Amino acid sequence: MFSLATLIPYLGACILFSIIPGPSVSVVIANSLAGGTRAGLLTILGAQLAMLVLVFIVAVGLEAVMSFVADAFVVIKLAGAAYLVWLGWKMVRSSGQLDFTPGERMPMRRYLLQGSLVSFSNPKTLLFLGAFLPQFVDRGQPTFPQIMVLGLIVMAVASASDSVYAVAAGQARHLLTSARVRMLNRVSGVILMCGGVWLALQRRT
Structure with a gap:
């Protein structure tokens, strides 16, 4: 379906x-x-489940879907921005305590929801899937399978990259003191809040 001349730059x-x-x-x-x-x-x-939904939207017809739900995407963007600011504020206010008892651990669905909301509202993801990915599609062939394959490729690469961060941070938590974690949380929290403000100020083109 794709030549190496297309796949290599796309993979990069x-x-x-x-x-x-x-x-x-x-x-x-x-x-x-x-x-x-x-x-x-x-x-x-x-995050990847949300990305799969976005890939499907692009595959079935980005322009038609985007024009139909334009107002909904504005709401999603603002909700995502508010969520990032709220997460950032919680991290800034964190005590740095890492040891959770079984009863205090967040349920699985909370982590899934966080990843999905951030992915849905991430302008980098929307820009890549909506504007960059279609540039590698051969208009002379059926577009739906091409976009789905290209979408699955970027999802696989993103999952591998993010997993490295997850494993490294998960292992590092046992080596960090509460003071260091508290400082890291504050820095990350400020970054998240700045990202939320930036996202809220972005306008659709």
């Missing part, structure tokens, strides 16, 4: 897209530090 773009830290990476790291590697991996799963 996927790697660059994935390794550049963004809101999703920040949430993965934060959850891994707080709840361990499992929490980070569940966050990644939520």
Whole structure:
């Protein structure tokens, strides 16, 4: 379906897209530090499920779907921005305590929901899937299977990259003192809040 001349540059773009830290990476790291590697991996799963939905939207017809739900995407963007600010504020206010008892550990669905919300509202993801990915589609062939394959490729690369962050942070949590974690949480929290403000100010083109 795709030639090497198409796949190689696309794969390189996927790697660059994935390794550049963004809101999703920040949430993965934060959850891994707080709840361990499992929490980070569940966050990644939520983000990838949301990305799969976005890939499907692009595949079935981006222009038609986007024009139909334009107002909904504005609401999603603002909700995502508010959520990032709220997460950032919680991290800034964190005590740095990492040891959770079984009863205090967040349920699986919370990590999945966090990953999904951040992925849905991440402008980097929307830009990549909506504007960059279609440039590699051969208009002379059926577009739906091409977009789905290209989408699954970027999802696989992003999952691998984010998993490295999750495993590293999950292991590092046992080596960090509460003071260091508290400082890391504050830095990450400020980044998340700035990202939320930036996202809220973005306008659709």
